[in-house]
Amino acid sequence: MTGKGSVYIVDDEESMRVAVSQWLTLADYRVESFSSARKVLEILDVDFDGVLVTDIRMPDMDGMELMKKTLALDREIPIVLVTAHGDIPMAVSAMRDGAYDFIEKPFEPEMLLETVRRAGEKRKLVLENRKLRQYLEHPDKIENRLLGTSDAIQFLHQEIRDLGPTDASVFLIGETGCGKEVVARCLHEVSNRKKGKFVAINCGAIPETLFESELFGHEAGAFTGATGRRIGKFEHANGGTLFLDEVNSMPLNLQVKVLRVLQEREIERLGANTPIPIDIRIISATNCDPRKACSEGRFREDLYYRLNVAEINIPPLRKRPGDILLLFDYFLLRSSEKYNRALPQLTGNAIAMLMAYPWPGNVRELKNIAERYILSSLPPEERIAHILQHTGTGISTASTSLAEQASNFEKCVIDQALRRHRGTSRQSWKNWPCPPDIEPENAEPWSFQKRLPEFR
Ligand SMILES: Nc1ncnc2c1ncn2[C@@H]1O[C@H](COP(=O)(O)OP(=O)(O)OP(=O)(O)O)[C@@H](O)[C@H]1O
Ligand SMILES: [Mg+2]
Structure with missing residues (x-):
C-alpha cells in the first residue's frame, strides 16, 4: 500500500x-x-x-x-x-x-x-x-508457517517450493532461533513424503554413549541395560524425513557410520545382523560454519558433501528488519488469544526499540518477548524498554554493527515521521528492503548475501 x-x-x-x-x-x-x-x-x-x-x-x-x-x-x-x-x-x-x-x-x-x-x-x-x-x-501454507514479507523470506519460500518435492539432502545454515526447524518441517510438508514421519534428532543433546542406539536402535541384550528392543530414529523416519539438528555436534566415530548408512541405504540395529532397508530424506542443520568445522577436522568432509546436496542459508532477523514488526504483531496476537488478554497497540517508542534491538536469539527471542509483553502489567509505554533490558541475553544493542543499528534506527525514525505527518500505518514496515550488507565483525563467510547479490 x-x-x-x-x-x-x-x-x-x-x-x-x-x-x-x-x-x-x-x-x-x-x-x-x-x-x-x-x-x-x-x-x-x-x-x-x-x-x-x-x-x-x-x-x-x-x-x-x-x-x-x-x-x-x-x-x-x-x-x-x-x-x-x-x-x-x-x-x-x-x-x-x-x-x-x-x-x-x-x-x-x-x-x-x-x-x-x-x-x-x-x-x-x-x-x-x-x-x-x-x-x-491456514497454518499449513508455507507462507503462513514461515512468516515474513522481506525479499529474503520470499526467496526462502521459493527455495522450499523448489527443493521440497525433491529427495535432495538439504543443509540448513542459520543462527539460533532463526527458523531452521520451521524450514525443515516446511520442506517435509511440501514433499511427497509428507504422509511419512518427520523425525528430529538433536545431535548436540545426546550423550555420545547413547547416540548409536538412538540412531540405529538395538535388540534386547545388545549391551548392558538394553532390556528390550528399541527402534532407532533412522527406522522411525522410514518413508519420511530425518532432521539431523546441530549435525556438527555428532561425534566423529558416528559420522562414519551415518555416512555408511547414507551410501548403502540400510541400517542394522545394535545387536542384530539383519540389515533393514531404509528410505529417508535427510535434512541437516547447523548454526555454525560447516566448512570451518571441516577444515578444523571436527566434521567429516565426505559426510558434509553428502548432506549438503543443496544448501539453504537462513538470514538472521537483524538482516531482515522488515519482518520484525510483522512477526511481533503476529506473536502478540497469538499470545493475546492464548492468555485471553486485550491486543495492545504498540507505541512509536516501542517500535523504535524493537527495530534497534539486534535480536541475537532471532525469532525465538522475539516470540518470547511478545509473550512477556502481553503478560506484563507495566504501562504499555514502559514495557518494551523494561523487557529488553531484562532479556537475560546479556547482549546489548552494541553487538550489532553501528552501521546496522543506524540503518535500522533511521528507517524507524522515517516511518515515525511518516506516521506523524501522513498517517502511514505499521503495514509500511513490511515493504522495507534488507539493510545494506554490513557484516558484523568476525562474521563467517557463509552469508546469505554472498549467495544472493540482489539482496545487497
Ligand atoms: N519465519 C517465522 N515465522 C513464524 N515463526 C517462526 C519463524 N521463524 C522462526 N519461528 C519460530 O521461532 C521459534 C524458533 O524457530 P526454530 O526452532 O525453527 O529455530 P532454529 O533455527 O531451529 O533454532 P535453534 O538453532 O536454536 O535450534 C519457533 O517457535 C518457530 O516456530
Ligand atoms: Mg532448531
Missing part, C-alpha cells in the same frame, strides 16, 4: 467530485471518483484498502442504498456520508446502521481530511488484523 490508501468519492455533482478529489490527492491519497453508486459498486471488493465518501442524495441509487450494499460486501469498509442540511436525522440513523461518520455540506477541507484520516487508519488496522488471522487460520 503506498501513500495513505485509497478514497472512493461518489457524487453526481461534478464540481463536488473535482474539489474533493483535489484536496485528498494533495493530501497523498489515491483518489477515484464516481458519478453514480452503481459504478463504484462494480469495483468495490473486500480488499478495498480505503474509505468510501458518498453523497446521500443521488438519482438512481442514493447514498443510503450504496451504504447498505457496501456493508453487505464487507461490514468493515468505512463509509463517510456527505449530507445536506436537511438530511441530518437520516445521517444519524445511518451511523446506527454502520456508517463511519457524516459531514454536513458545506464543509472545510480540513474537516473532511480529518474524518478520512481516522477512517483510513481504522481500515488499515482491520486489514492488517485480517491478514494476521489468515496466518492463524
Whole structure:
C-alpha cells in the first residue's frame, strides 16, 4: 500500500467530485471518483484498502442504498456520508446502521481530511488484523508457517517450493532461533513424503554413549541395560524425513557410520545382523560454519558433501528488519488469544526499540518477548524498554554493527515521521528492503548475501 490508501468519492455533482478529489490527492491519497453508486459498486471488493465518501442524495441509487450494499460486501469498509442540511436525522440513523461518520455540506477541507484520516487508519488496522488471522487460520501454507514479507523470506519460500518435492539432502545454515526447524518441517510438508514421519534428532543433546542406539536402535541384550528392543530414529523416519539438528555436534566415530548408512541405504540395529532397508530424506542443520568445522577436522568432509546436496542459508532477523514488526504483531496476537488478554497497540517508542534491538536469539527471542509483553502489567509505554533490558541475553544493542543499528534506527525514525505527518500505518514496515550488507565483525563467510547479490 503506498501513500495513505485509497478514497472512493461518489457524487453526481461534478464540481463536488473535482474539489474533493483535489484536496485528498494533495493530501497523498489515491483518489477515484464516481458519478453514480452503481459504478463504484462494480469495483468495490473486500480488499478495498480505503474509505468510501458518498453523497446521500443521488438519482438512481442514493447514498443510503450504496451504504447498505457496501456493508453487505464487507461490514468493515468505512463509509463517510456527505449530507445536506436537511438530511441530518437520516445521517444519524445511518451511523446506527454502520456508517463511519457524516459531514454536513458545506464543509472545510480540513474537516473532511480529518474524518478520512481516522477512517483510513481504522481500515488499515482491520486489514492488517485480517491478514494476521489468515496466518492463524491456514497454518499449513508455507507462507503462513514461515512468516515474513522481506525479499529474503520470499526467496526462502521459493527455495522450499523448489527443493521440497525433491529427495535432495538439504543443509540448513542459520543462527539460533532463526527458523531452521520451521524450514525443515516446511520442506517435509511440501514433499511427497509428507504422509511419512518427520523425525528430529538433536545431535548436540545426546550423550555420545547413547547416540548409536538412538540412531540405529538395538535388540534386547545388545549391551548392558538394553532390556528390550528399541527402534532407532533412522527406522522411525522410514518413508519420511530425518532432521539431523546441530549435525556438527555428532561425534566423529558416528559420522562414519551415518555416512555408511547414507551410501548403502540400510541400517542394522545394535545387536542384530539383519540389515533393514531404509528410505529417508535427510535434512541437516547447523548454526555454525560447516566448512570451518571441516577444515578444523571436527566434521567429516565426505559426510558434509553428502548432506549438503543443496544448501539453504537462513538470514538472521537483524538482516531482515522488515519482518520484525510483522512477526511481533503476529506473536502478540497469538499470545493475546492464548492468555485471553486485550491486543495492545504498540507505541512509536516501542517500535523504535524493537527495530534497534539486534535480536541475537532471532525469532525465538522475539516470540518470547511478545509473550512477556502481553503478560506484563507495566504501562504499555514502559514495557518494551523494561523487557529488553531484562532479556537475560546479556547482549546489548552494541553487538550489532553501528552501521546496522543506524540503518535500522533511521528507517524507524522515517516511518515515525511518516506516521506523524501522513498517517502511514505499521503495514509500511513490511515493504522495507534488507539493510545494506554490513557484516558484523568476525562474521563467517557463509552469508546469505554472498549467495544472493540482489539482496545487497
Ligand atoms: N519465519 C517465522 N515465522 C513464524 N515463526 C517462526 C519463524 N521463524 C522462526 N519461528 C519460530 O521461532 C521459534 C524458533 O524457530 P526454530 O526452532 O525453527 O529455530 P532454529 O533455527 O531451529 O533454532 P535453534 O538453532 O536454536 O535450534 C519457533 O517457535 C518457530 O516456530
Ligand atoms: Mg532448531
